[in-house]
Amino acid sequence: MAPTALQPTPAAPDTRQRLIEVAVAxxxxxxxxxxxxxxxxxxxxxxxxxxxxxxxxxxELLAAVVQPLTDQLQTIIETAEAQRSxxxxxxxxxxxxxxxxxxxxxxxxxxxxxxxxxxxxxAGEVGGLIDRQIKLLADxxxxxxxxxxxxxxxxxxxxxxxxxxxxxxxxxFRRHLVEGGRRTxxxxxxxxx
Amino acid sequence: MAPTALQPTPAAPDTRQRLIEVAVAxxxxxxxxxxxxxxxxxxxxxxxxxxxxxxxxxxELLAAVVQPLTDQLQTIIETAEAQRSxxxxxxxxxxxxxxxxxxxxxxxxxxxxxxxxxxxxxAGEVGGLIDRQIKLLADxxxxxxxxxxxxxxxxxxxxxxxxxxxxxxxxxFRRHLVEGGRRTxxxxxxxxx
Numbered sequence: 001m002a003p004t005a006l007q008p009t010p011a012a013p014d015t016r017q018r019l020i021e022v023a024v025a026x027x028x029x030x031x032x033x034x035x036x037x038x039x040x041x042x043x044x045x046x047x048x049x050x051x052x053x054x055x056x057x058x059x060e061l062l063a064a065v066v067q068p069l070t071d072q073l074q075t076i077i078e079t080a081e082a083q084r085s086x087x088x089x090x091x092x093x094x095x096x097x098x099x100x101x102x103x104x105x106x107x108x109x110x111x112x113x114x115x116x117x118x119x120x121x122x123a124g125e126v127g128g129l130i131d132r133q134i135k136l137l138a139d140x141x142x143x144x145x146x147x148x149x150x151x152x153x154x155x156x157x158x159x160x161x162x163x164x165x166x167x168x169x170x171x172x173f174r175r176h177l178v179e180g181g182r183r184t185x186x187x188x189x190x191x192x193x
Numbered sequence: 194m195a196p197t198a199l200q201p202t203p204a205a206p207d208t209r210q211r212l213i214e215v216a217v218a219x220x221x222x223x224x225x226x227x228x229x230x231x232x233x234x235x236x237x238x239x240x241x242x243x244x245x246x247x248x249x250x251x252x253e254l255l256a257a258v259v260q261p262l263t264d265q266l267q268t269i270i271e272t273a274e275a276q277r278s279x280x281x282x283x284x285x286x287x288x289x290x291x292x293x294x295x296x297x298x299x300x301x302x303x304x305x306x307x308x309x310x311x312x313x314x315x316a317g318e319v320g321g322l323i324d325r326q327i328k329l330l331a332d333x334x335x336x337x338x339x340x341x342x343x344x345x346x347x348x349x350x351x352x353x354x355x356x357x358x359x360x361x362x363x364x365x366f367r368r369h370l371v372e373g374g375r376r377t378x379x380x381x382x383x384x385x386x
Contacts, residue, residue, distance in 0.1 A: 031307060033227020112352070114224060114307070144361050148353055148369035149376075155352020156345035156377070159305070168337050176341035183342075184349070184377045 016054045016064075018044060023061050027110045028162075032062060032117045062117065069107050070126050072100055077132050086139050090187055093136040097154065098177040101161035102170050109162030112155065140185050153181045209247045209257075211237060216254050220303045221355075225255060225310045255310065262300050263319050265293055270325050279332050283380055286329040290347065291370040294354035295363050302355030305348065333378050346374045 022043045026035040037058060041048045055061040076096030083089045101108045110117055122130065137150035157177050168176075182189060215236045219228040230251060234241045248254040269289030276282040294301045303310055315323065330343035350370050361369075375382060 029312070031224035031226045033224040035226075119222070144365060145369045145372070148361070148366065149373040151353035152349035152370065152373045152377075153345075155355075156349025159348020159352055160341055160344035162348075168341070172337060173341065176338045177345065179338070180342040180345045180377045183379065184345075184373045186376065 015044075015046070015050070019051060019054055019061065020065050023065050024106050024110060027062075027065070027114065027117070028106045032058070032110065032114050032120075037061070059120065062120065065107070066111055066117075066121070066126070069100065069104055069111055070121075070129065073097075073129055073133070076100065077129060077136065080136050081132070087187055088190075089136050090140050090185060091182075091190055093133055094153065094181045094185070094187070095178055097133065098157055098174050098181060101157045101177065102174045105161045108158050112158030137185055140187060149184050149186075153184050156184070157181060208237075208239070208243070212244060212247055212254070213258050216258050217299050217303060220255075220258070220307065220310075221299045225251070225303065225307050225313075230254070252313065255313065258300070259304055259310075259314070259319070262293065262297055262304055263314075263322065266290075266322055266326070269293065270322060270329065273329050274325070280380055281383075282329050283333050283378060284375075284383055286326055287346065287374045287378070287380070288371055290326065291350055291367050291374060294350045294370065295367045298354045301351045305351035330378055333380060342377050342379075346377050349377070350374060 019040060022040050023035070026039055026043060030039070035058070037051050037055070038048050040061070041051045044051075055064065076093065080089050080092035080096065083092055111121070112118070121127065133154065134147065134150045137153055138146035140146055141149060157180075160177065161173075179189075181187075212233060215233050216228070219232055219236060223232070228251070230244050230248070231241050233254070234244045237244075248257065269286065273282050273285035273289065276285055304314070305311070314320065326347065327340065327343045330346055331339035333339055334342060350373075353370065354366075372382075374380075
């Protein structure tokens with residue numbers, strides 16, 4: 001297809017952002033391991049050299065893709081850890097995570113559901129974030145039971161948010177995810193809400 | 194590497210089973226889309242032609258990989274659907290699914306967590322099984338809340354069983370998964386257990 005005046009050129013300032021968006025779409029459809037830089041170039045209608053201008057490897061592109069989400073996750077975890085009680089820490093972690101999932105369903109399923117991505121993230125600094133978010137939820141119930149339920153809640157929210165079963169509005173969807181999470185963890189809803 | 198007398202030849206009767214086992218391991222590590230028949234041949238130390246003798250496409254191999262699990266899932270769903278009350282139907286579905294996940298953690302994470310696999314399964318006859326298992330759990334709570342919690346429980350169990358956080362024995366692990374699932378769904382434990 002010949003480029004027209006309406007198509008962005010590889011040098012356009014938003015190309016990097018469009019690369020990231022196309023990558024998320026392809027990672028969701030074909031998984032991270034199943035998506036090549038060539039596929040991303042083809043989907044965007046640019047040359048592979050144009051992709052290389054921004055990202056030299058799939059791993060570099062993945063890092064750029066997950067950065068906004070891990071930044072937000074880090075803030076949620078830090079805010080939750082600063083709370084006084086165990087239940088308040090868990091409540092902050094749960095509501096923050098559900099909100100993140102509702103606002104970024106595709107990205108969340110890449111981040112939490114793709115084995116290649118999970119392995120890469122676990123090996124890097126994000127591994128520490130995963131452990132901290134599990135601890136914030138698992139502390140409600142000492143022993144292995146708390147760990148299992150924390151893992152269920154995090155995987156359950158990410159999985160339910162990914163391929164949406166129903167077209168619910170964000171508020172309703174978030175409310176049901178938080179309610180399901182509270183029940184799993186044995187956490188009461190805070191009174192002042 | 195030259196073949197030795199100890200290595201199975203492509204004609205060995207267990208080659209098909211070993212191909213399936215290697216495929217599960219590679220699908221778990223690299224995702225379905227990221228695993229080629231050549232990679233499977235290399236891992237097993239056979240030629241690609243030997244793989245072709247059993248499976249012509251990755252899709253054929255995937256079908257053979259998930260067949261035992263979907264057969265078991267079908268039996269669980271049918272047994273659950275035959276129960277009299279909504280809570281008994283949900284209880285059977287939940288305990289059957291948790292047991293399946295505990296006994297097949299790697300396969301379960303391929304089946305439920307890999308976007309390429311989920312798309313393929315949804316498009317085929319397994320799509321009907323997914324809808325039926327969700328309905329069995331969702332019926333406990335009318336409206337969208339029941340659907341969201343059912344999706345959370347199924348994704349949560351599959352996700353928690355995949356990359357195990359703790360080396361729990363199967364019984365303990367299953368017990369916590371079922372307890373977490375009951376709580377999420379608002380389902381009481383049956384009295385006679």
